Amino acid sequence: MRKKTLREVALDGKRVLVRxxxxxxxxxxxxxxxxxxxxxxxxxxxxxxxxxxxxxLASHMDRPKGRVVEALRLDxxxxxxxxxxDCPVRKIDQCVGPEARDAVERLHPGEVLLLENLRFHPxxxxxxxxxxxxxxxxxxxxxxxxFGVVHRQHASVVGVSAFLPAVAGFLxxxxxxxxxxxxxxxxRPFLLVVGGxxxxxxxxxxxxxxxxVDEALVGGGLANTFLxxxxxxxxxxLVETDALAVAGDLLxxxxxxxxxxxxxxxxxxxxxxxxxxxxRAVPVDGMPxxxxxxDIGPQTLREYEQVIARARSVFWxxxxxxxxxxxxxxxxxxxxxxxxxxxxxTVVGGGDAxxxxxxxxxAERMSHLCTGGGAALKFLEGRELPGVACLExxx
Ligand code: ADP
Ligand code: MG
Numbered sequence: 561m562r563k564k565t566l567r568e569v570a571l572d573g574k575r576v577l578v579r580x581x582x583x584x585x586x587x588x589x590x591x592x593x594x595x596x597x598x599x600x601x602x603x604x605x606x607x608x609x610x611x612x613x614x615x616x617l618a619s620h621m622d623r624p625k626g627r628v629v630e631a632l633r634l635d636x637x638x639x640x641x642x643x644x645x646d647c648p649v650r651k652i653d654q655c656v657g658p659e660a661r662d663a664v665e666r667l668h669p670g671e672v673l674l675l676e677n678l679r680f681h682p683x684x685x686x687x688x689x690x691x692x693x694x695x696x697x698x699x700x701x702x703x704x705x706x707f708g709v710v711h712r713q714h715a716s717v718v719g720v721s722a723f724l725p726a727v728a729g730f731l732x733x734x735x736x737x738x739x740x741x742x743x744x745x746x747x748r749p750f751l752l753v754v755g756g757x758x759x760x761x762x763x764x765x766x767x768x769x770x771x772x773v774d775e776a777l778v779g780g781g782l783a784n785t786f787l788x789x790x791x792x793x794x795x796x797x798l799v800e801t802d803a804l805a806v807a808g809d810l811l812x813x814x815x816x817x818x819x820x821x822x823x824x825x826x827x828x829x830x831x832x833x834x835x836x837x838x839x840r841a842v843p844v845d846g847m848p849x850x851x852x853x854x855d856i857g858p859q860t861l862r863e864y865e866q867v868i869a870r871a872r873s874v875f876w877x878x879x880x881x882x883x884x885x886x887x888x889x890x891x892x893x894x895x896x897x898x899x900x901x902x903x904x905x906t907v908v909g910g911g912d913a914x915x916x917x918x919x920x921x922x923a924e925r926m927s928h929l930c931t932g933g934g935a936a937l938k939f940l941e942g943r944e945l946p947g948v949a950c951l952e953x954x955x
Contacts, residue, residue, distance in 0.1 A: 562954040564727040566607065566703050569952075573669055575614045577699035578604060578729060579716050579947075581706035581931055582619035582637040582674075590631070592640040594918065597708070600931050602644060604705045604729035605672065609647075612669035616698055617641075618655060618678055618716050619706065626682030638674045649674055655681070656694040664698050684715045692719025705729025707736075708932030710947030711939075721950040728951055731931065736948070738907050738928045739939050747872035747904055748774055753864075753895060755780030756878025756912065759803040759810075764941040765877070766810055775820045775871070777864050779856045779880025779891055783824050786811060787844055795829070795847040797854075822867060826857025828890070833882040855881030856891035864891075868898040873905035876913055877937065883916050893920040900925035909936035 580601045585593040592598065601617075608615045621632045638651035648671070652663045655675035663673055678684040683691030692715040696702065702724040704710065709717050710732065720726065728736075742750070752773045754762060759782050769776075778786055781798040788799045789807035800807075814821045823844075829851040830839035841857040842848070856864070868874060876899060883892035893916065899906045900922035908914050908926055910933035917923050930936040939945060 563948060563951040564954045565733050566604065566727050566729055568954065569701055569725055569727050571608065571611045571613055571701060573612045574700040575616060575664060575667070575698065576608050576701045576703055577616045577618060577695065577720065577724065578608070578703045579706045579709070579720075580617050580619045581708040582617070582634060582641075583621050583708065584637055586631075586636055590636050592636050594915070595640050595644065596914075596918070596929070597931050598637060598641050598644055600731050601705055604703060604731060605645065607730065608703075609670045609672065614664065614667040614669060615672045616664060616667075617672065617674045618695065619674070620679040620684065620709070620716075621677045622679075624677060624679050626679065626685070628680045632677055634674055634677050641672075641674070645672065647672065652676060656691065656698075660698055678716050687713050687715050687719050689719060689722070691715045693723055696720045696723035699724060702726040703729045704947055704951060705731045706947075707732050707930070707935055709935070710932070710945040711935040711943075713946050717947040718950050726951045728948070732948070734928070735930060735932070735936070736939070739930070739936060741905060742772065742873065742875055742907070742940060743942070746772070749871050750774050751867060751871035751874045752776040753868070753874060753876040753899075754778055754878050755782055755880040755892070756910065757781040757798065758800050759785045759807050760800060762878070762937070763803075763806055763810070764943075765937045767813070768941045769875075770810070770814050770817050770819050773819055775822065775867060776814065777822045777867055777895075779824060779860075779864075779895070780878055782878065783856070783880075784853055786823055790823070792844055793847055794853065795849050795851050797847070797852045822863065824856045824860040825863065826859045827853040828855035828857055828881065828888060829853050830887070833885045833888060835886045837887070839887055854885070855883075855888040858890075861891050861894045864895060865898040868895065868902055871902065871904060874899055874902060874907070875940070876906075876908045877910040877933065879912050879916050883912075883919075889916070892916045896920040896922050909933050
């Protein structure tokens with residue numbers, strides 16, 4: 561069912577509550593380190609301003625667990641947003657109550673207000689109806705544009721929709737459009753690239769995507785577990801022993817469905833994931849006892865680059881190695897560059913994989929970087945997203 565977007569509701573002059581995802585990484589001096597999520601929200605905010613709306617933005621940041629945490633206030637996001645919009649952004653230290661109501665009353669058409677971190681209130685994550693009602697009271701219309709949280713049953717995601725007409729913003733619309741392509745008729749060959757630390761995080765999406773993809777490239781800690789499940793000795797590598805049976809089942813299922821799963825043929829190994837430690841590339845059957853596999857090796861990367869080059873659509877989640885540590889980033893960056901060079905549909909989901917793409921300097925050359933990893937995986941698993949389901953249906 562298609563959902564209404566902000567193009568399909570009366571907005572002129574209204575007070576509009578927009579759930580945004582301003583959960584951005586901060587520098588130690590409390591400036592915004594990566595403003596990708598702020599930039600992603602600009603089309604919706606600009607559209608509302610042009611229509612003379614009073615724009616009330618609500619977001620969470622990190623996990624303050626229902627308490628006020630000074631370092632997790634949204635002031636840095638407000639300052640950066642004001643620069644990006646080139647207009648003042650008012651920020652208050654509350655998200656509900658008299659201070660919030662007064663601030664909204666003082667807003668003129670086209671002005672922007674950012675409320676305080678929603679998760680300072682335990683009622684937000686508990687989806688408390690009274691808290692949702694108090695948030696909704698501030699506005700006439702609700703716009704959901706925080707793709708990163710639509711898989712969550714929170715007051716500002718689901719609860720508010722009981723009290724206000726609720727529609728999708730431009731970012732949410734765009735995220736769903738890209739991801740839907742993979743579930744409907746993706747250009748073929750359709751390739752999945754998957755890495756990251758654990759198999760258990762990805763079982764759902766792997767099971768679901770085995771029905772869709774033609775090929776898969778596996779790396780990261782995930783590959784270690786798959787290799788161990790195929791009987792290889794993995795030394796001191798991160799192997800998820802609880803998931804060995806599942807990993808074996810997944811490989812068999814893929815084979816039955818005709819999905820060609822590529823596992824590494826060589827790996828970069830080292831005693832530990834630390835800058836400057838001795839490291840070398842070894843074939844997967846030559847893993848030293850006390851060492852860990854921390855990246856895919858050069859031969860694997862060459863093979864993966866070729867597979868990526870012949871794909872017409874690629875979805876990537878999870879880095880192929882411990883790319884945060886210098887010396888173990890080549891596989892991840894190599895895959896990022898290979899995807900960037902592919903003119904087809906290239907979408908990256910997951911906080912770490914998208915961070916790696918930005919660090920590799922190829923973000924602009926991907927079709928799309930998802931602003932929400934968890935939500936993207938849930939969607940590709942074929943599961944309903946509560947924050948989307950609760951929006952008004954399009955006629
Ligand atoms: P994403 O955020 O893209 O979904 P994940 O959160 O699933 O990715 O996984 C990212 C983590 O996986 C990173 O912290 C990275 O260091 C770790 N990782 C990748 N490869 C390995 C490996 N070979 N051994 C241990 N950890 C790994
Ligand atoms: Mg992650």
